[in-house]
Amino acid sequence: MAQQETDQQGYGPLPVDDEGFVVDTEDCEERERTYRERGTSRPITVVGNPVLHKECKDVTEFGEDLARLVDDMFASQRTAEGVGLAANQIGVDLKVFVYDCPDDEGVRHVGVVCNPVLEELPPERRALDDSNEGCLSVPTAYASLARPDYAVVRGQDVRGNAIKVRGTGYFARCLQHETDHLYGYLYIDRLSKRDRKDALRQMAEGTPRYPVVPND
Numbered sequence: 226m227a228q229q230e231t232d233q234q235g236y237g238p239l240p241v242d243d244e245g246f247v248v249d250t251e252d253c254e255e256r257e258r259t260y261r262e263r264g265t266s267r268p269i270t271v272v273g274n275p276v277l278h279k280e281c282k283d284v285t286e287f288g289e290d291l292a293r294l295v296d297d298m299f300a301s302q303r304t305a306e307g308v309g310l311a312a313n314q315i316g317v318d319l320k321v322f323v324y325d326c327p328d329d330e331g332v333r334h335v336g337v338v339c340n341p342v343l344e345e346l347p348p349e350r351r352a353l354d355d356s357n358e359g360c361l362s363v364p365t366a367y368a369s370l371a372r373p374d375y376a377v378v379r380g381q382d383v384r385g386n387a388i389k390v391r392g393t394g395y396f397a398r399c400l401q402h403e404t405d406h407l408y409g410y411l412y413i414d415r416l417s418k419r420d421r422k423d424a425l426r427q428m429a430e431g432t433p434r435y436p437v438v439p440n441d
C-alpha cells in the first residue's frame with residue numbers, strides 16, 4: 226500500500242467520511258504531540274485585550290508561518306490545559322482555531338480549522354444543552370450557557386483545502402465557542418448581565434494556572 230502523501234506537517238490531509246466530514250479521531254495522540262513538540266507555548270490573552278473583541282482577519286496564506294502558528298497554538302493549548310484555542314487567544318489576529326476535545330461519547334477529536342463558518346442547523350437538530358462553559362481567556366470562571374448539542378463548521382485546513390467538521394456534546398460546544406472567538410465574541414458575551422458579572426468576579430478572585438498576557 227502506498228504511503229500517504231506528507232508535507233512539512235508530517236501528515237497528509239485528514240481522511241474524509243462518507244458524508245464529507247473530516248475524520249479527526251484517528252492518531253490523535255501522535256498528531257497532537259507532533260504539533261505541540263514543534264511549537265512554543267505562548268501566554269494567553271484575557272478579557273479586555275482588544276485582540277479578543279474584534280473579528281480576526283481571514284487566513285489567506287497557507288504556508289510555513291501558518292504551520293508554525295498552529296504548532297504554537299497546540300503547545301499553548303496543552304500548557305493551559307484547554308480543549309480548544311483560537312489564534313487571538315495568543316494575540317494573533319487571524320481566523321484559526323485548534324482543538325483537542327472529547328465528544329458526547331468521550332471520543333477524542335484533534336484538528337485545526339481556518340476561516341471557520343458555523344452552519345445554520347435545521348430546527349430538528351437544535352436541541353439545546355445547558356452545560357457549564359469556561360474559557361482560557363476568562364481564567365478560573367465558569368457559567369452555565371445553553372448551546373445546541375450539535376454543530377457543523379465549514380472552513381479550510383492548514384493547506385487551504387476546504388473542510389467540514391462536525392461535533393456533538395462538549396465538542397459541539399467547543400466548535401461554537403472557538404468560532405465565536407474569531408468573530409470577537411467570548412462566551413460571557415452570551416450570558417445575562419448578572420451571569421457575566423458573576424463570571425468576571427470569579428476571574429478577579431481566581432489565579433490562572435498558566436501564563437497570561439497582562440492587560441494595560
Ligand SMILES: [Zn+2]
Nearest residue numbers: 359360361362
Ligand atoms: Zn475561549
